[in-house]
Amino acid sequence: MEYDSRFPVKEIEKRPPNMWRYREAIPIEFDRSIISMSEGFTPLIEEEICGRKVLIKQDHLFPTGSYKDRGASVLITYAREHSVESVVEDSSGNAGCSISAYSARAGISCEIFVPERTSARKLDQIRAYGARLRLIRGSREDTARSILKVASERFYASHTYNPVFLHGTKTFSFEICEQLGWKSPDTIVLPVGNGTLLLGALIGFQEMKSAGIIDNIPKIIAVQSENCSPLVQAFNRRLVQPVPVETKPTVAEGIAIERPVRGSQILRAVRDSGGLFLDVSEMEIIEARTEMARRGHFLEPTAAATIAGLKKYTAFSDPGERIISVFTGHGLKTV
Ligand SMILES: Cc1ncc(COP(=O)(O)O)c(C=O)c1O
Known part of the structure; x- marks a missing residue:
C-alpha cells in the first residue's frame, strides 16, 4: 500500500511533539477519526556501547510500553x-x-x-x-x-x-530524521520477528527520500534470537525466503516467530540496504538486559536482544558510522 506522503517541514516543526505531527504522511482522511494518546516523538538518547557513542530511540516509553x-x-x-x-x-x-x-x-x-x-x-x-x-x-x-x-x-x-499498521510504524523513521536535523543515520539496528518495525522503518526512510528530505536509506542490521532465527539462517544461506528451521524457547518472546509472514520482504529489505542479520544467545540477551538496567533503562528481554545485537555490531562497525537503535519494550511487562 503506497501513499504519496508530504512533509511540510516548517509546519511540522510547530506541531505538538507526537507521531501525528506527520499528518500529511498518514493515510487517514479526517482529523476527527484520530485515536491518539499523544504518543510518539520518543527521546533519542546517547549511550556508549562498546566504547562507541550510539543513539537509542526510547520506544519503550509509549502508553502501553512498546513501539x-x-x-x-x-x-x-x-x-x-x-x-x-x-x-x-x-x-x-x-x-x-x-x-x-x-x-x-x-x-x-x-x-x-x-x-x-x-x-x-x-x-x-x-x-x-x-x-x-x-x-x-x-x-x-x-x-x-x-x-x-x-x-x-x-x-x-x-x-x-494489515499494511495500515506499517503506516504507523514508519513514523519511527520520520522522528529519527527530524531529530537528526532532517538527516538520515548511516545504520539502524532493529529487532526482527514479523518485521513490523523493520518494514515500517524502511517505508518511512523511502518516503522521506522520495520527498527529497533525505539522501540515503540507512543500512539495516536485523537482530534475532539464536533460538529462533529463521531469517538469520535464510540470510546466511543466501535464500530469498525463510525455510522451516528448528527452534527452541527464548526469553525474547516478541521475536520468537518461526515463520515470518513477510519473510521474503524482510530479507530483501535488509539485503538491498547493504545490511545484515545477526543472532544473539540467551546469555547475551540477559547480560544486555542487566547492563541496560544498571544504567537505569529497564527493558523487557525482547528489547534487550536488540541491544545485545547492537553490542555485536558496534564491535566491527566503521568508527565514523552514525548508528541508531531502539528500546522496543518496557521491562515492567515481564517478570
Ligand atoms: C518488545 C518487542 N520488540 C520487538 C518485537 C519484534 O517486532 P516485529 O515482529 O515487528 O519484528 C516485538 C514484537 O512483538 C516486541 O514485542
Whole structure:
C-alpha cells in the first residue's frame, strides 16, 4: 500500500511533539477519526556501547510500553474511520496490548488471541483494557492459525498482514530524521520477528527520500534470537525466503516467530540496504538486559536482544558510522 506522503517541514516543526505531527504522511482522511494518546516523538538518547557513542530511540516509553502503539494508533483510527465496531488480533503479547488499548479508547470491541505462555503481565494488561482474551495452546504459529476463521468474519486488526499498521510504524523513521536535523543515520539496528518495525522503518526512510528530505536509506542490521532465527539462517544461506528451521524457547518472546509472514520482504529489505542479520544467545540477551538496567533503562528481554545485537555490531562497525537503535519494550511487562 503506497501513499504519496508530504512533509511540510516548517509546519511540522510547530506541531505538538507526537507521531501525528506527520499528518500529511498518514493515510487517514479526517482529523476527527484520530485515536491518539499523544504518543510518539520518543527521546533519542546517547549511550556508549562498546566504547562507541550510539543513539537509542526510547520506544519503550509509549502508553502501553512498546513501539506497537505506533501501528495501533493508525490502524484503530483507520478502523474507526471505516465504522468498524469489533476487531480481532493475534499477537505474542505487545501488539495485543496496543490494539486493546486503542480499541478501548475508540469504543471498539476487541478480542485478542495469544499463546498461553505469554508473559502474565501482558495478559493482565490486555484484560485491563477490557479486551476478550483467548489463550491458545502451543506456539505463536498455532495462535496465528487459530484466528484465521474468526479473522475472515471480523475486522482483522493484524499487525503482520494489515499494511495500515506499517503506516504507523514508519513514523519511527520520520522522528529519527527530524531529530537528526532532517538527516538520515548511516545504520539502524532493529529487532526482527514479523518485521513490523523493520518494514515500517524502511517505508518511512523511502518516503522521506522520495520527498527529497533525505539522501540515503540507512543500512539495516536485523537482530534475532539464536533460538529462533529463521531469517538469520535464510540470510546466511543466501535464500530469498525463510525455510522451516528448528527452534527452541527464548526469553525474547516478541521475536520468537518461526515463520515470518513477510519473510521474503524482510530479507530483501535488509539485503538491498547493504545490511545484515545477526543472532544473539540467551546469555547475551540477559547480560544486555542487566547492563541496560544498571544504567537505569529497564527493558523487557525482547528489547534487550536488540541491544545485545547492537553490542555485536558496534564491535566491527566503521568508527565514523552514525548508528541508531531502539528500546522496543518496557521491562515492567515481564517478570
Ligand atoms: C518488545 C518487542 N520488540 C520487538 C518485537 C519484534 O517486532 P516485529 O515482529 O515487528 O519484528 C516485538 C514484537 O512483538 C516486541 O514485542
